[in-house]
Amino acid sequence: MSEPLKVKERRNMYQCLSCKWMLVTRDDDDGVTPFAIQCRRCGKFAYSSFYDPPDFVAQGFVPVDAVWNKPNAQQYSALTPIEKEHVDKGGLLLYDMEGKPFPAHEVKQ
Numbered sequence: 001m002s003e004p005l006k007v008k009e010r011r012n013m014y015q016c017l018s019c020k021w022m023l024v025t026r027d028d029d030d031g032v033t034p035f036a037i038q039c040r041r042c043g044k045f046a047y048s049s050f051y052d053p054p055d056f057v058a059q060g061f062v063p064v065d066a067v068w069n070k071p072n073a074q075q076y077s078a079l080t081p082i083e084k085e086h087v088d089k090g091g092l093l094l095y096d097m098e099g100k101p102f103p104a105h106e107v108k109q
C-alpha cells in the first residue's frame with residue numbers, strides 16, 4: 001500500500017467522449033475544479049475522471065499537460081469578472097506548464 005497522494009500531487013484526467021481527446025492535470029492548490037471542460041479538438045465536453053484516473057495517469061507514467069492553480073495577485077488582476085468570481089468562490093484555474101492560462105474553458109450548459 002502506498003501513502004495517499006497529497007493535494008499538491010493529485011492527478012486527474014479529462015476525456016472527450018466524442019473524439020477521445022485527453023488532458024492530464026495536476027492540482028497544485030486546494031480548491032474546486034470543474035467536472036467538464038471544453039475539448040480543445042472538437043469543442044464538445046471532456047469529462048473529469050473525478051480524481052480516479054487510470055493507473056498509468058495516477059502513477060505518473062504520462063506527462064501532466066496542465067495544472068490547476070489559485071492565481072497569484074498578478075494573474076488575478078488580469079482575470080475577467082466571471083473568472084474572479086469563480087476564484088473568489090474557491091475555484092481553481094487551469095494553466096499550462098509555463099504558467100500561461102490554459103485555453104480549455106469550463107463548458108456552460
Ligand SMILES: [Zn+2]
Nearest residue numbers: 016019039042
Ligand atoms: Zn473532442
